[in-house]
Amino acid sequence: MRIGQLARITGVKSETIRFYEREGILAAPPRTRANYRDYGPAEEARLNFIRRARDLGFSMARIRELLDLSDDADRSCAGIDALARSHLGEVERKIASLEALRTELGRMIAACEQDTVGDCRIIDALAGTAEP
Amino acid sequence: MRIGQLARITGVKSETIRFYEREGILAAPPRTRANYRDYGPAEEARLNFIRRARDLGFSMARIRELLDLSDDADRSCAGIDALARSHLGEVERKIASLEALRTELGRMIAACEQDTVGDCRIIDALAGTAEP
DNA sequence: CTTGACCTTGTAGTTACTACAAGGTGCATA
DNA sequence: TATGCACCTTGTAGTAACTACAAGGTCAAG
Numbered sequence: 001m002r003i004g005q006l007a008r009i010t011g012v013k014s015e016t017i018r019f020y021e022r023e024g025i026l027a028a029p030p031r032t033r034a035n036y037r038d039y040g041p042a043e044e045a046r047l048n049f050i051r052r053a054r055d056l057g058f059s060m061a062r063i064r065e066l067l068d069l070s071d072d073a074d075r076s077c078a079g080i081d082a083l084a085r086s087h088l089g090e091v092e093r094k095i096a097s098l099e100a101l102r103t104e105l106g107r108m109i110a111a112c113e114q115d116t117v118g119d120c121r122i123i124d125a126l127a128g129t130a131e132p
Numbered sequence: 133m134r135i136g137q138l139a140r141i142t143g144v145k146s147e148t149i150r151f152y153e154r155e156g157i158l159a160a161p162p163r164t165r166a167n168y169r170d171y172g173p174a175e176e177a178r179l180n181f182i183r184r185a186r187d188l189g190f191s192m193a194r195i196r197e198l199l200d201l202s203d204d205a206d207r208s209c210a211g212i213d214a215l216a217r218s219h220l221g222e223v224e225r226k227i228a229s230l231e232a233l234r235t236e237l238g239r240m241i242a243a244c245e246q247d248t249v250g251d252c253r254i255i256d257a258l259a260g261t262a263e264p
Numbered sequence: 265c266t267t268g269a270c271c272t273t274g275t276a277g278t279t280a281c282t283a284c285a286a287g288g289t290g291c292a293t294a
Numbered sequence: 295t296a297t298g299c300a301c302c303t304t305g306t307a308g309t310a311a312c313t314a315c316a317a318g319g320t321c322a323a324g
Contacts, residue, residue: 088238105219
């Protein structure tokens, strides 16, 4: 598939896909006779991963690490373990923060259903969670 | 408290705090005789909120909306409800993605504990979740 | 009364895109 | 055959959200 179709499927702009290739986060695909990039389903999955990880607030550097975990199948178990644990910690902190926010948003919606406007505590919901 | 102390407490750089003030996301605090910014605990909570929301991948515009929910106590219930529901949807999608990632990272760590390197499926973990 | 840690404003650099310009490719249609 | 038209190519420049640095003012401690 060409870059335009991959862009439509994943919701990532063609320019951004080329940018990821320049950054080395997405491998340069084979080219057609007309010098067009030719992508397969593996690139689609990888691109979806990158897009969602970015949406979750992970930096390019962090995403590069996660992709390295995935790419280097045969690296030391100790290395995989340390990196995976570090990422797991970050993921769990993010989940905890989001759950606090979800609870508070749910509370506000419930109050609205009863026409009780009630004060908003979303700042407190996130202000007290662990260090990012 | 002065900007430096607020920066140390929240982990947000002084420059970034001034940037948030310029952007109108953090109110301009009173000044001391020496023209130094003078912050209280309310600003600390608000700043912690902004920092964590950014870490979770929310844009400044989205954070502005969340803070507006908190600031305008007396706005229409219908308005609060619609906005809160939209944010709740985004929060729930992020939680689902992070939980898939957490499961996969946990699986890799468990495999490592048994010295079974096992293939990494973190790309698949995020590639198949709902639209961001 | 100066040293040093802090503050002020302003400008310029970084990251991760995003848009646009100038031109090549290839298929359909007149 | 040609001439749109949508698509692709590279490259450069602009945006969002910081981040760093320069040039100078403030003030408690020695």
